[in-house]
Amino acid sequence: MSDLEIARAAAIRPIEDIADAAGIPREALEPYGRFKAKIDPRLLPDGGTPGKVVLVSAMSPTPAGEGKSTCTVGLADSLARAGQRVMIALREPSLGPVLGMKGGATGGGYSQVLPMDEINLHFTGDFHAITSANNALAALIDNHIHQGNELGIDPRRITLKRVLDVNDRALREVVIGLGGPAQGTPRQDGFDITVASEIMAVFCLARDLDDLKERLGDITFGYTYDRTPLTVRELQVEGALALLLRDAIKPNLVQTIAGTPALVHGGPFANIAHGCNSVIATRTARRLADIVVTEAGFGADLGAEKFLDIKARAAGLAPDAVVIVATIRALKMHGGVAKADLAAPALDALRDGTANLLRHVRNIEKFGITPVVAINRFRTDSQEELYWLLGWCAAEGIEAAVADVWGQGGGGPGGDDLAAKVLAALDRPVSFSPLYSLDLPIEDKIRTIVQEIYGADGVDFSVRALRRLKEIDANGWSGLPVCMAKTQYSFSDDPSLLGAPKGFTVHVRDLIPKTGAGFIVALTGSVMTMPGLPPEPAALRMDVDSDGNAVGLF
């Protein structure tokens, strides 16, 4: 059965029942259909001790798929099965990749959040609201220039792009404002996918509506002709943008197949942004549950590092435990096996591939947290490979558990061992500290990440990046954390260097200040902020029947 078929066959409960069980009062619940609801955090009762946070990350991803969301859902279900009061905090999926080629971002098999089709399509409209706010801002900027340009905006130095939640390569580089004076000022521009919008990052880092408005006002959208940065506040539209987001900012409640409550809210890109669900959702979940299971995008070198250095620091959300998802298949790929050959046992490659996992484990330890490795079981895994990997983990002193949550579902015993190991980890003391101090200069922050986390010899800044470093200093932005934009497939900036490469340098091409989100993006290699569609887009297989049921979604 496909994920969609499993999801449709599942017994889904009315969202009011899920809310009741989670202790959410009816006045805080705003239903969207029967199985989704927004929660107004202002109307929740004052909680006691905030719940503990379990961050699910992963080894460096491969085309074989690691199942991080599946493990997140399965772990939470298994913790609930063990009697814990648990809640999930996940990112919302982007519609663009859904129509392109990506599977859903709602887990898989029997470890999914429901209703998977609605969550993967428009859900409660949050991303559409962000698209609207972003593009209203863009139109207001171009209109300001058209109406006389009182602020002296340099049309060549507008950094805010328009966005769409569509994979559309033809919009990456465009010229707008053609057609004569009545059509505005011609200029070069481009569209990003909505998840790459700074408004998405702002949305996900804001603590509440007032903080959202402040951060929207802080966004630098461009520069004057003499290169003075210009913020949204100077355009006086942060109130209108916040108004457009006032409902979207409330977290969305859904449920897993096993009935565990999940807040699915926000979804910034894990390259150009920090790749975690909203701070508001994570904080809301901590008020409602004793344990919150959340995830961060890509591998631990990107997602977990940003969670720990950006989100945890900005919102007081240091995790109490970290899980690193690994698979036999991905380890074998990092050990040199091609995707087509993954079904065959290959102990040597498996052993070679552990270098990747080991570096991720040691990296998390540098933050003061001892991680738990979740071995996400696939049907093709042999017993021999699984036992070998468990033995290797034991020899390295790594806590590990095999999790069969795709096939059994979190309602079954497949995740019991992982849940027990995570509960034990939550009982151990944690002395979290971020990797670097905010007082370090930006280039030293980057050097620290690149050497300590990636294992690089050093960092090489382009001429452009060096100029940006000076501008960042001159504009007073040096105290911000760094958000690395790097390929997810390798510790290096070369996606073909798998495993745990050594003796490499990371090349920083450019630095992009995101003053609303509150970080400086460091671009390494080529980073795609508007994906394209494949030769056979998933959209060609999709349909809806006369009763409104989704067909061929995955």
Added chain:
Amino acid sequence: MSDLEIARAAAIRPIEDIADAAGIPREALEPYGRFKAKIDPRLLPDGGTPGKVVLVSAMSPTPAGEGKSTCTVGLADSLARAGQRVMIALREPSLGPVLGMKGGATGGGYSQVLPMDEINLHFTGDFHAITSANNALAALIDNHIHQGNELGIDPRRITLKRVLDVNDRALREVVIGLGGPAQGTPRQDGFDITVASEIMAVFCLARDLDDLKERLGDITFGYTYDRTPLTVRELQVEGALALLLRDAIKPNLVQTIAGTPALVHGGPFANIAHGCNSVIATRTARRLADIVVTEAGFGADLGAEKFLDIKARAAGLAPDAVVIVATIRALKMHGGVAKADLAAPALDALRDGTANLLRHVRNIEKFGITPVVAINRFRTDSQEELYWLLGWCAAEGIEAAVADVWGQGGGGPGGDDLAAKVLAALDRPVSFSPLYSLDLPIEDKIRTIVQEIYGADGVDFSVRALRRLKEIDANGWSGLPVCMAKTQYSFSDDPSLLGAPKGFTVHVRDLIPKTGAGFIVALTGSVMTMPGLPPEPAALRMDVDSDGNAVGLF
């Protein structure tokens, strides 16, 4: 008090109460927050005789404002006050103009639909779903070309534009696909506002999900190099587009300040499209109520003509009564008074302005329906002017009533007289027939509308339009009705010719086949399909307070 303040002070009831009173079973109701819900027409009980339809139209609009939506709401409230089982069917507002300069499309004063702020912002996300579907289609078209162009799409002859629900003049004319081979094929393109998308028109004319999918498949998105039309069906993505619209297609239930149920659903432009709410909403309302009050965009020369010749014909929705909204202010403007001087009495100008109203009344009679004139009262109207106008109507044999629904609200007696006149009209037999037969050639259909409705001497086709007529004939589209795109301010194609001009010719610049919607658009004069923002956009005054209340929305 502003409309927003009146709306916020109103006692709004839970949407379940409104649904219960309207006879909508709970299983057909999908709440979106507390005061909005979608209705699944498939889950409604089989009705008896469908309700009667009252179409509210207007004289030619002026900058003074006619209050057509206000009268629609007020009339329905007054009919409910008279003991009738009534339901409203209205268009959804577009977000672009809301951020620009336009007031809401939710009525005004005490004749509004609630919650006005939510309806005017993202509502239930229908327009966002349409934007997504349109832009997914656009991306799939450009991707098809990029991946080898098996269909032989001519990039110079793609007629489907991308859309955004933003007023953004800088996107009217753009060049996309720049940046080299990896970024697709460069070509000239442009963005329309979402309400101008053919998908919006298709959405509003579809009878159900299956019909929607058929019509989506029928959309002509461009031509091959040898000018053969290409449809969405040939691209094999009508299923994916229908899937993206499967929830949006369900009508939205809200309430008036007086508690009358209203279906607010769909909102095609009244120029490039037919300007009426969805067929599904009107049909659903007829199953639930004895009287359905609905409206059509702009004046009766555009909105009513299209309702009667396109929507009524396509969906079997001939109205049982037509109301034409007029105001003393608008009549005086058509009689030559400037907007700044409208507060002063001006009987001569009022008399001259009646020529505009009279032509609209006689036009409706040509469809076999005797209209009722609603004189929408403004505070500046003098008793003398109102009495003179009522006397003039009587002398011309026109049924007319003064309606004070803005100030009193439909819950008060201000609309009682209008409601009584409409009820009397509903008791009279109607012998509706469309203005023209579908068997006429396209140019004769246009000539009929232009001469019979606009009062023109004739029609002049540009060289381009003449070429299009041949193509339309060759492609077998001559049997479609015509959708006129003309300035709303004048019967002619010159917006400065007020009143009831004579001795003019209408110039048809271009003809655009909309084979999914099922009509041929005839462009006269310059028609704006992407508005711009004004020097001081409304967005600058908007805000949201810490409790999430909208500020400065209108």
